[in-house]
Amino acid sequence: MDLFNEITRKWLKHDVVIYSTMIQGLFQVGRCGDARKLFDEMHGKGQMPGQLTYGIILEGLCNNHQIEEALSLFHLMGDSKLNTDIVVYNILIDGASQCGKFDIARRLFQDLTDKGLCHNVQTYNVMISGLCREGLVGDAKDLFLKMAESDFPPNNVTYRVLLQGYLKNQYYDDIEILLHEMYGRRYSLDASTLSLLLDQITAGLLGNPLLELIGKLVPKELVGASSFST
Template identity: 80%
Template sequence: MSKAKTIFDSMVFRGLVPDVVSYSSLLNGYCKSLKIDEAMDLFNEITRKGLKPNVVTYNTMIQGLFRVGRCGDARKLFDEMHGKGQMPDQLTYGIILKGLCSNHQIEEALSLFHLMCDSKLNMDIVVYNILIDGASKCGKLDIAKALFKDLTNKGLHPSARTYNVMIGGLCREGLVGDAKDLFLKMEESGCPPNNVTYNVLLQGYLKNKHNDDVEMLLHEMDGRCYSLDATTLALLLNQIAAGLLHNTLLEMISKLVPKELMDSP
């Protein structure tokens, strides 16, 4: 970041006038480094220099504020964006919704979502995925289920990501049977489970002590040439060490460990 700031300052020193794109690039660096106060100072400098922040500038700053939990400031900036005639795009709304959900403000996220629907904005599957994921992680599984059901009414089709977050949410609430039913429905719906789906369901089985289903799922993963992620692998090894799973599974598990995990210390 310091190198980028040095280059930026040298431009100014040589009499070059940075444009909004240059400011936005530096702003992005500050936000990714979680240097939000420096980012806000730079954002305010844009208008002081007579420049007008564009939608990318606002999106970057709003996302940075959410990352450090400054939801109120993010919402104020979103309102300012409206007030200054800068129209939010689909990405802006995605950032706001994800930021609110990540900070456990699911009710506020839903209010914004309903406003978006009333404004006839194009609701795509990405927006639904953000809300379904946020609701399920906040323990609002009833809301997640309602949103999932609403997809059909909106003419949208669940993606693998949609199924994955729903299966994860059901498993977190101990509804492993419902999670398994949804997993089986994926193939029927023309959206086959992917590597993430298998890991999510396997973690659900392990955390909820549905150990009888574990071996069958491992065999399926092997048949599809899928692999275990680090979390699933750790859970499996812990269960074996605790005597909850038979150590004969180790041979199968070794076939499902990706090379990068084998090479890690």
């Protein structure tokens, strides 16, 4: 803040990059009101927010559980060019889902189709994660299958998200199939998914024969930290 204010004292002007950096920093320390004031100041001084700045303020609001404020700003922008970017929708869909407003996330997902905008891999991943969080694993699986037929097939993150959804919701029927698909695509497990799998095996909810397959999906950097090293 001292450096930011020094710019004015030296008769220099703040530009979009400086404003964006400060707004992001304020959100990171939870000063949402100050961040929003700075955004309004920037707008008032004729520094029009670009896609980056717009994304920063929406993500900052969502990360601080102010989804209603983020949606208010989104609707205020209306049909502007800023609201035709898939990144903006991904931020809001994820933010609404994380804040327990999954009905809003679903509407935004449908809004993309209505506006003729294409979902990308991140959009699908965010929705699959939200569906699993809501316990709608069947719907998550359907979206996963739809994604596989789209121009944006599932990636490593998609498989991990769906696998975690299966595990957390005790939806065990398709876990082995999913693991075999991951192995076939040369995907790997991350630490959190691996931990969930091992916990379920230890609890007797998954069979020990899966250990060999799981071991093939563990990246080298995780081997030393897992039970596969013993």
